[in-house]
Amino acid sequence: MTTAPIVPAPVTVRVPAKVNLELLVGPRRDDGYHHLATVFHAVSLYDDVTVSVADEWGVSVSGPLAAGVPLDGKNIAIRAARLLASRYDVDPVQVDIRKGIPVAGGMAGGSADAAATLVGLDHLFDLGLGREELEEVGAELGSDVPFLVAGGTAVGSGRGELLAPVLARGTYHWVFALGEGGLSTPAVYAECDRLRGDEDVPEPVANPALMAALRSGDPHELAPQLANDLQDAAISLRPALGDVLASGMEFGALGGIVSGSGPTVAFLVEDNEAGIDLAVALTASGAVRDVRRASGPVHGAHVLQRRVD
Numbered sequence: 001m002t003t004a005p006i007v008p009a010p011v012t013v014r015v016p017a018k019v020n021l022e023l024l025v026g027p028r029r030d031d032g033y034h035h036l037a038t039v040f041h042a043v044s045l046y047d048d049v050t051v052s053v054a055d056e057w058g059v060s061v062s063g064p065l066a067a068g069v070p071l072d073g074k075n076i077a078i079r080a081a082r083l084l085a086s087r088y089d090v091d092p093v094q095v096d097i098r099k100g101i102p103v104a105g106g107m108a109g110g111s112a113d114a115a116a117t118l119v120g121l122d123h124l125f126d127l128g129l130g131r132e133e134l135e136e137v138g139a140e141l142g143s144d145v146p147f148l149v150a151g152g153t154a155v156g157s158g159r160g161e162l163l164a165p166v167l168a169r170g171t172y173h174w175v176f177a178l179g180e181g182g183l184s185t186p187a188v189y190a191e192c193d194r195l196r197g198d199e200d201v202p203e204p205v206a207n208p209a210l211m212a213a214l215r216s217g218d219p220h221e222l223a224p225q226l227a228n229d230l231q232d233a234a235i236s237l238r239p240a241l242g243d244v245l246a247s248g249m250e251f252g253a254l255g256g257i258v259s260g261s262g263p264t265v266a267f268l269v270e271d272n273e274a275g276i277d278l279a280v281a282l283t284a285s286g287a288v289r290d291v292r293r294a295s296g297p298v299h300g301a302h303v304l305q306r307r308v309d
């Protein structure tokens, strides 16, 4: 009698979005990337990514935010799976993504799916890869991928992929105003370069006052330290973002910032209650299409459940 090979049970990984508390953009490097000094912060908007053994590579995307995500080999989750397969003993997989992170919103949704896929395959095939190794493979896929494996709050240098943890106290509450459609990250960097013209751009260094604010755990101290060098470029491409920022501040946010390359705008609020108030006010004013409340820091990509049939 022959026995059927044991097929491992599907693995579901939950992965957060990120907001950059500080995003300092330095000079353009020879490889086309910019030198960055950034402080990543993982927040509780999640994609859930399920990986299962399949006859061929495949990807599906579901949820209200699924529009605009490629369903072929261009999907970064499938690229992550294939990259891992080129190095380790990995069979073809089906990757099913449930999107809770805005697409092309400056919150690293694609990078999050890549990070979740790497963590999922590590579990599915018992590869025994450590976090460091997963972060290393992730860096080949995109600058934000290692942080979405790690989570929490961390300083990123290089092109953002070199991580160092930050000592941060407390939980911060956020309201995210989602944009109408996405913004292309390369287009926003190009606009940043255009606006800077011949200006001499110094090497970026993370701001010690921001680190001190994070140690304090006080959102009032953090709010004035939020900074994003891509904000002017994002507003230049999408002027309505300036109005969204002004509305949020008028309705009581402690601080507001374009998230990464935008067009999502992140508002820091005092507590959960203030988050509800701001979300209601922004929605009622008609200033934004859609809002999400979240808190951070949260863990990076982590296994949610392993289905046992």
Ligand code: ATP
Pocket (backbone or CB within 6 Å): 068, 069, 070, 074, 075, 076, 077, 097, 102, 103, 104, 105, 106, 107, 108, 109, 110, 111, 113, 114, 144, 182, 183, 185, 260, 261, 262
């Ligand atoms: P970042 O903040 O890292 O610059 P972003 O949040 O602005 O990125 P993403 O949501 O990662 O943007 O999407 C950027 C583009 O990547 C999308 O427009 C889409 O075409 C493509 N893409 C490929 N795979 C995915 C995925 N799994 N999820 C979302 N977008 C994907």
